[in-house]
Amino acid sequence: MCGIVGIVGKENVNQWLYDALTVLQHRGQDAAGMVTYQDDRFFLRKDNGLVRDVFRTRHMKRLQGHVGIGHVRYPTAGSSSSAEAQPFYVNSPYGITLAHNGNLTNAEDLSNDLFRTDLRHINTTSDSEVLLNVFAHELQKQGKLVPTQDEVFAAVKAVHKRCKGAYAVIAMITGYGIVAFRDPHGIRPVCYGKRETSRGVEYMIASESVALSALGFTLVRDIEPGEAIYIESDGQLYTQQCADDHKLIPCIFEHVYFARPDSIIDQISVYKARLRMGEKLAEKVKRLKPEHDIDVVIPIPDTSRTSAMQMAHDLGVKFREGFIKNRYIGRTFIMPGQQQRKKSVRQKLNAIELEFRGKNVLLVDDSIVRGTTCKEIVQMARDAGAEKVYFASAAPAVRYPNVYGIDMPAAEELIAHNRTDKEVEKLIGADWLVYQDLEDLLESAREGNPHVQDFECSVFNGEYITGDIDQNYLERLQQLRNDASKNKQHGEQGTSDDIIDLHNND
Ligand SMILES: O=P(O)(O)OC[C@H]1O[C@H](OP(=O)(O)OP(=O)(O)O)[C@H](O)[C@@H]1O
Ligand SMILES: NC(=O)CC[C@H](N)C(=O)O
Numbered sequence: 001m002c003g004i005v006g007i008v009g010k011e012n013v014n015q016w017l018y019d020a021l022t023v024l025q026h027r028g029q030d031a032a033g034m035v036t037y038q039d040d041r042f043f044l045r046k047d048n049g050l051v052r053d054v055f056r057t058r059h060m061k062r063l064q065g066h067v068g069i070g071h072v073r074y075p076t077a078g079s080s081s082s083a084e085a086q087p088f089y090v091n092s093p094y095g096i097t098l099a100h101n102g103n104l105t106n107a108e109d110l111s112n113d114l115f116r117t118d119l120r121h122i123n124t125t126s127d128s129e130v131l132l133n134v135f136a137h138e139l140q141k142q143g144k145l146v147p148t149q150d151e152v153f154a155a156v157k158a159v160h161k162r163c164k165g166a167y168a169v170i171a172m173i174t175g176y177g178i179v180a181f182r183d184p185h186g187i188r189p190v191c192y193g194k195r196e197t198s199r200g201v202e203y204m205i206a207s208e209s210v211a212l213s214a215l216g217f218t219l220v221r222d223i224e225p226g227e228a229i230y231i232e233s234d235g236q237l238y239t240q241q242c243a244d245d246h247k248l249i250p251c252i253f254e255h256v257y258f259a260r261p262d263s264i265i266d267q268i269s270v271y272k273a274r275l276r277m278g279e280k281l282a283e284k285v286k287r288l289k290p291e292h293d294i295d296v297v298i299p300i301p302d303t304s305r306t307s308a309m310q311m312a313h314d315l316g317v318k319f320r321e322g323f324i325k326n327r328y329i330g331r332t333f334i335m336p337g338q339q340q341r342k343k344s345v346r347q348k349l350n351a352i353e354l355e356f357r358g359k360n361v362l363l364v365d366d367s368i369v370r371g372t373t374c375k376e377i378v379q380m381a382r383d384a385g386a387e388k389v390y391f392a393s394a395a396p397a398v399r400y401p402n403v404y405g406i407d408m409p410a411a412e413e414l415i416a417h418n419r420t421d422k423e424v425e426k427l428i429g430a431d432w433l434v435y436q437d438l439e440d441l442l443e444s445a446r447e448g449n450p451h452v453q454d455f456e457c458s459v460f461n462g463e464y465i466t467g468d469i470d471q472n473y474l475e476r477l478q479q480l481r482n483d484a485s486k487n488k489q490h491g492e493q494g495t496s497d498d499i500i501d502l503h504n505n506d
């Protein structure tokens with residue numbers, strides 16, 4: 001779940017891009033990158049690491065220009081090498097750089113086509129480099145010395161015909177402008193906004209509205225599924241629907257975990273959706289345990305806080321911060337290796353004993369995926385003296401892999417895969433485990449915008465909306481990207497040390 005941003009400003013945008021990427025850091029903590037354009041030159045800086053580590057003053061000084069794009073990466077394809085950090089660059093036509101959030105499901109076929117038919121070379125294992133080259137090839141086919149919105153939209157149309165899967169994209173065409181588009185299902189979020197300045201209107205495109213509001217931009221709207229917007233360097237904006245078939249089916253996991261609560265996605269407040277998740281889960285608890293003996297509700301920071309707060313309120317019990325999070329440790333779920341994730345949970349969370357001793361506690365998390373967090377947490381609650389430890393998940397059981405930009409490629413790594421709720425309960429060591437019902441989860445988001453009827457929820461029900469995913473695909477993906485093979489190929493930390501610029505290690 002990467003974060004993408006693009007700004008067409010009236011003065012240097014480097015600091016604005018930096019600030020926006022910092023606001024989007026929760027979407028990707030593996031690598032960061034930024035590219036600006038001035039006087040016929042691109043200025044690009046990207047590397048593994050957090051935004052604050054990748055961009056030092058010496059880099060910022062050189063990132064000149066009033067147009068630019070940026071990316072924070074959480075790898076879901078290829079490797080975590082620094083050479084796969086984004087934005088990617090291709091020199092022909094015009095010079096194009098691209099930042100992508102999502103995952104192509106036909107990257108391998110496209111890569112072959114690019115080589116055999118389009119005579120283009122892909123040097124990394126990243127699906128985003130493939131996507132960039134498809135776009136570049138289609139733009140080149142238009143054959144214009146100066147591209148206008150017509151050529152740009154024609155290229156996006158062709159991308160929709162060739163690419164499958166999830167893609168929210170921001171690309172910069174040297175000297176001309178920025179184009180942003182969203183796949184025909186709008187699986188991944190992307191929106192745009194504007195800001196009036198004394199020099200004129202500035203535009204910004206970002207994965208989440210929180211990046212706009214933090215920088216003083218006003219949200220105009222989400223980019224529609226299949227739609228493209230093109231903003232020329234002088235600030236002229238064009239939009240066009242570029243997909244023949246399009247229907248908004250956004251990823252429900254954005255509302256469960258990925259997005260910040262202060263974002264509004266497809267007109268749904270993430271915060272309110274999470275409150276409703278808490279409300280509905282409390283109803284379920286009351287239904288299943290009308291005479292419950294819960295003394296206190298304790299969230300597992302950070303993401304579950306909003307739902308847990310509402311649950312406590314509706315159950316009529318105290319809400320207490322029983323676990324304190326070390327704010328200097330990142331999100332564990334999006335870390336690349338299981339060993340690192342496991343170690344981080346203990347380092348990250350510490351129990352306040354007095355909230356546990358002798359009490360029946362209900363621990364609430366937004367989701368249980370591999371079970372790394374809840375196994376540790378249940379034990380920590382017991383060590384702190386809890387009488388009974390109940391566990392509630394604001395999302396249903398995650399039983400199937402994800403192929404649209406969440407790194408859950410291997411069913412066998414999911415704690416609930418091929419297991420009943422009771423078996424998971426036993427495995428995590430809880431006295432009782434309750435999951436949200438899928439329909440309740442969907443309703444929690446839907447109530448924010450009744451026009452969004454369907455959500456991409458394959459991790460819960462195994463239904464893949466792009467229609468191109470079968471058992472063979474999932475088995476291959478599992479073999480390629482399970483934790484063991486990732487470790488074998490790249491080591492827990494990735495391979496940034498042994499790569500110089502171009503990715504060439506496998
Ligand atoms: O079952 P698991 O595989 O452990 O995954 C689920 C956990 O991971 C996430 O937390 P994370 O630490 O990534 O981020 P947060 O601080 O935003 O909650 C999520 O909020 C759950 O707590
Ligand atoms: N999480 C994402 O959106 C990742 C984008 C792209 N698939 C990559 O791995 O770089």
Ligand SMILES: [Mg+2]
Nearest residue numbers: 300301302303
């Ligand atoms: Mg968490």
